Amino acid sequence: MLLADIAGQEHAVAALLRAVASGRLAHACLFDGPESVGKRSAALGLALALCCTERPGQGCGTCDACRRIESGRHPDVLAFAPATTQYLVEQAREIVAMAATRPHEAPARVLILDSADCLNPSSANCLLKTLEEPFPGNHLVLVTSAPDRLLPTIRSRTQRVRFVALSAAALMRIAAARGASPAQAETAAVLAGGQVGRLLQALESEAESSLWTIVSNLRQAAAAKGMGAIFDAAAEFSDKESRQDLPEALALLARLYRDALVSAAGAGELALLRDRGSELATLAGQARKDYDLRTLRSALREVVQAGSALASNVNPVTALEKMLMDLRTLEAGLT
Template identity: 30%
Template sequence: MSFNDIMGQEAAKQLLQGALRKQTVSHAYVFSGPSGSGQMKTAITFAQALFCETYNEDACGECLECRKVEHGNHPDLHLLAPDGASIKIDQIRDLQRVFSYRSEMKNPKVYIIDQADKMTVQAANSLLKFLEEPPIPAVAILITENGMALLPTIQSRTQLVPFYPLQAEMMLQKLVEEGYPAPLARCAVHLSSGLEGCRDLLDQNWFAEIRNVMLQLGKESLGKGSSSLVTAGQKLFKAGLSEHLDTLLDLFHLWFKDMIHVQYGRHESILFIDQLEFLSTQAPSRSTAQWVSYMDLAAECRKKLRYNVNGQLCLEQFLIGLEG
């Protein structure tokens, strides 16, 4: 694996490769950013580059040390993740025990803590002592969606490496190259912050089904004498798709947004491009303010779902609101 294989995150890659090249690698880093933006892949690549016998600022992927990392059996690389809902003090103590033994190689040992913000207070305090006084040369990489959620004392003793959501266009191109249908991929990249999340969504059979249901409901609800309530009952609740109402409403939000894009001639921004003919016909039938009100209606319905309002009742109110 190479830094060149990591999509986006140019600032993070430059910072880490610069440290490797100048031999100024910090003893601890916090990789902070949205899930799916490449923190773990970057952390593994960084560790691999530290161990690499061939290059000094990247991983060759071919030497013995690189192959050990790729096979998941490098003795100097240790990964830690939550045990259940949290990372517990015993896990940190076990890590400290492992790091009491020196590496047989010249390189420092590396440990990666995923979801580091889920450490208990006791675990975080135990890690703090380890960060300040490691028994052997070591590099720590703490991965979190929010670096500010870590103890201030940990933040002050680590170097922040910010990660950002990948651009939708970049993810779309990659997903289509991998063979995912473009219409589905276009939706997925607007509902997930990273490639892994997009793939997980696209690999679910229900995702294509829920998109089709949304399109049918979206078209029916805009006509007179709408049959959208009947369709919702049959295609969602009887078909076992009711647990995905949040995704359905997110898609509705994007659907109405596309209507506004059509009104303003922003065809390059249209998400449901395979529905362009229908969108072009219907977009002028409502004012921009009306389409915005429909987006607000979808957001309000989604909020009700979070507060455990009955899903069927909530969706029916939403669809009636569209007809009104």
């Protein structure tokens, strides 16, 4: 993937393209940021920009060099991963030896170290001199989502390039580019939590409609006249299999209330679940007409708390009962 095609990392991409164009790219870069936000793709994109013969400085994605880089067959672009839970000293020595020579054929060589936080003190120390001054044309890219675990001596010898959790808008663009409908894209963007990997998982999963069915059932139970509906709805999730999708359904429910809250507060443009427009309008309208925003906020808090309770092994039925009783205030208009 070309650097320019990496979604949601405008700052990092612009800094890298500038550095390549000016010939001032650091010998050693540290790509850090959350899991699954494009760091590894950017490391390859950087290699394309440095080694492409057709569009030097940017990469074309179609020339022989670009194609070999993308398929992992270019002799000057190599990726390393820890051999065990850590990088072995032998691996570090191999990297040092390679970075001490001229690139085979491209104008640059790019050595990518995935999970660079798995460099132990011995392998890290072995790399120090190389990070400072590799043979001209060699670039090391250390990739990590846990930069604090790197030795300070490594951090100080690398140029930090920060990657961020992807915004909902960037996630939606990625989903749309893969042919997702707006409704699918919105749901997947909520479930992605800023990560491309989770977005793709959500798009591939066929659980979307069953998740919204859970959301709808929970809301109906909270809106029912008698309290019995609440106990029945919660009891549906008493066994392990039936509550498999519950955390994701609660994430959607929380986002629905959050979107209703911003809509009721007059910032509807911040809502993500636009496809759920009528539900949002109803909730937001209720909040405006009958209650204050505080009610909507407390509903949101209850859903988030129920989600955390599930994650920490609290009895899910109890957690749901508590949540539904609180939501009843909003959904059924009872106090």
